Amino acid sequence: MKENIMKTYIIVRTIGLTTRLLTLEDYIALIRRIKSLYELGYREAEGVSIEDYSEIRKVAAKTFISRLRFLASLKSPYTSLIESYLARLEAENIKIRIREIYSQRSFREHYYPYEKSVPLKRIQEARRIEDLTKVLSETTYQKYLRRLFEITEKPSREQLELAVDSAYYYYLKQTAMKCKASKHAITLLDMEGLVRLAYWLITIKEEIAKLKEAEILNGFKPVKTRVVEWLEVECIAETLGVNIHELREFMSRNKITEAILLVEKSFVNKLEKYKKLYKMTDVIIVYYMIRSRIEMENLERISLGEKYKIPFKELINYIIAPTV
Amino acid sequence: MSLGSLKYLPATRGTLLKLRRRLQVVRRGKEVLEMRRDQIIREVFILINKVREREKIEEEILSTINELLKIKALRGEREFETLVGQITPPKIKLLYLSYQGIPVPQVKVVKDPETNKVKDPEISGIIHKLWSSFKKLLEIVNMELAVEKLLEYLSYINRIVNSLERNIIPQLEETIRYIEEKIDEEMISEFIVLKRISQMLRERRRI
Numbered sequence: 001m002k003e004n005i006m007k008t009y010i011i012v013r014t015i016g017l018t019t020r021l022l023t024l025e026d027y028i029a030l031i032r033r034i035k036s037l038y039e040l041g042y043r044e045a046e047g048v049s050i051e052d053y054s055e056i057r058k059v060a061a062k063t064f065i066s067r068l069r070f071l072a073s074l075k076s077p078y079t080s081l082i083e084s085y086l087a088r089l090e091a092e093n094i095k096i097r098i099r100e101i102y103s104q105r106s107f108r109e110h111y112y113p114y115e116k117s118v119p120l121k122r123i124q125e126a127r128r129i130e131d132l133t134k135v136l137s138e139t140t141y142q143k144y145l146r147r148l149f150e151i152t153e154k155p156s157r158e159q160l161e162l163a164v165d166s167a168y169y170y171y172l173k174q175t176a177m178k179c180k181a182s183k184h185a186i187t188l189l190d191m192e193g194l195v196r197l198a199y200w201l202i203t204i205k206e207e208i209a210k211l212k213e214a215e216i217l218n219g220f221k222p223v224k225t226r227v228v229e230w231l232e233v234e235c236i237a238e239t240l241g242v243n244i245h246e247l248r249e250f251m252s253r254n255k256i257t258e259a260i261l262l263v264e265k266s267f268v269n270k271l272e273k274y275k276k277l278y279k280m281t282d283v284i285i286v287y288y289m290i291r292s293r294i295e296m297e298n299l300e301r302i303s304l305g306e307k308y309k310i311p312f313k314e315l316i317n318y319i320i321a322p323t324v
Numbered sequence: 325m326s327l328g329s330l331k332y333l334p335a336t337r338g339t340l341l342k343l344r345r346r347l348q349v350v351r352r353g354k355e356v357l358e359m360r361r362d363q364i365i366r367e368v369f370i371l372i373n374k375v376r377e378r379e380k381i382e383e384e385i386l387s388t389i390n391e392l393l394k395i396k397a398l399r400g401e402r403e404f405e406t407l408v409g410q411i412t413p414p415k416i417k418l419l420y421l422s423y424q425g426i427p428v429p430q431v432k433v434v435k436d437p438e439t440n441k442v443k444d445p446e447i448s449g450i451i452h453k454l455w456s457s458f459k460k461l462l463e464i465v466n467m468e469l470a471v472e473k474l475l476e477y478l479s480y481i482n483r484i485v486n487s488l489e490r491n492i493i494p495q496l497e498e499t500i501r502y503i504e505e506k507i508d509e510e511m512i513s514e515f516i517v518l519k520r521i522s523q524m525l526r527e528r529r530r531i
Binding site: 053057095096099100102103105107156158203255257258261297300301305310314318 | 394398400406407409410441445
């Protein structure tokens with residue numbers, strides 16, 4: 001009974017929170033300097049110029065974390081789901097450490113101020129990949145890393161990152177199922193995983209067969225979404241409602257960034273449709289989490305675009321916001 | 325023997341022969357230097373024609389940088405920098421090469437950046453493209469350095485040729501002419517003295 005009340009409460013609360021998400025008009029106002037980030041509700045961004053990328057990045061990440069932490073603090077049945085979604089930042093931190101180890105360079109400024117299963121310091125202190133896997137041995141990320149080391153002694157950086165991503169989505173969807181999240185909410189998580197998978201399918205297509213055989217990609221496997229062939233970029237695109245011709249055009253010219261942007265834009269539109277269809281369900285929580293993450297990335301894009309003086313017409317195309 | 329000391333030279337046949345030989349050497353030297361000057365000018369013109377491509381290469385680099393910035397803005401600095409950071413930077417060496425016998429500092433690429441360390445074809449592609457343009461620019465820089473050094477050397481040769489033409493050769497010619505006149509005068513005065521002596525001797529015999 002109490003659980004049901006809390007479910008309804010968090011859903012209603014999230015509906016309220018979604019009204020604070022930035023819209024395309026807000027982004028335009030931000031770029032055109034009609035409104036500042038502070039005026040758009042980012043209280044920590046007082047006096048911060050949109051061109052100040054390092055500050056914007058910090059404020060955007062902090063806001064994303066605090067938004068989701070607040071939602072998680074409501075002690076609803078979805079707390080663990082929200083926390084596991086936030087673990088994406090930890091997965092990103094692990095990937096940055098992998099990149100540091102492989103390149104033997106320091107990317108300290110690129111870590112997110114977030115830790116969950118392992119203290120960030122322990123991740124940063126791992127000197128070799130073996131040390132890092134030892135640090136992660138008790139965590140959810142170990143699942144596919146172990147399998148990867150079974151099939152290859154020296155995995156490539158991309159393979160390791162993919163294993164981390166896959167483990168993250170496996171963990172996220174498993175948590176969603178444990179929380180008894182609705183089919184539609186899990187479908188959205190499936191789709192988000194598929195967007196990420198699409199990137200990997202384009203980037204390391206030659207290694208996909210080997211990784212599929214070792215079941216390392218299983219974390220991305222859709223649980224509730226029907227995809228004709230989930231390891232085919234075009235099938236993923238079709239599921240997300242992407243214009244295939246446009247996607248093929250980008251892929252043929254190796255314009256991966258624009259191809260993924262196209263896929264993400266379609267995904268956001270799909271997200272919006274789900275929100276409208278299943279308004280009073282847990283879909284709204286997943287919607288809010290994903291939109292908050294996209295908002296963080298949009299702000300980074302706008303700030304970088306302003307820093308590099310990218311023309312307004314082009315910059316506006318970089319923003320991922322629902323158009324339906 | 326400095327040029328200043330020419331005026332103190334004894335006006336002898338020996339000196340005259342020595343100076344004539346010296347003038348011949350100086351004239352030959354001047355000719356050689358003029359030939360070398362022409363050769364260097366020809367080389368400079370060839371290099372300048374290639375250096376003109378700089379503008380095109382710079383435009384190429386700028387358009388690649390713009391493309392790169394767009395990718396960076398879209399992917400975010402975190403993703404972009406950590407990915408590009410995987411690429412081993414190129415190794416460049418500075419050495420001296422001989423252009424027409426003149427040592428010119430040259431930038432040589434010892435090792436290209438290892439773009440294959442990133443499997444993302446867009447990132448590795450754009451870095452590869454940027455590096456190719458940059459490599460072309462390095463070649464242009466090398467040519468510019470060569471042109472600069474060749475021009476420096478050319479102005480040095482010009483100074484020497486001018487100094488030979490306007491200073492050393494006229495002075496030598498002047499000195500030679502002076503000594504020739506002096507020797508001629510001495511020969512005439514000797515001839516007159518001898519004539520007088522023989523006249524006197526003839527007169528004494530008659531007495």
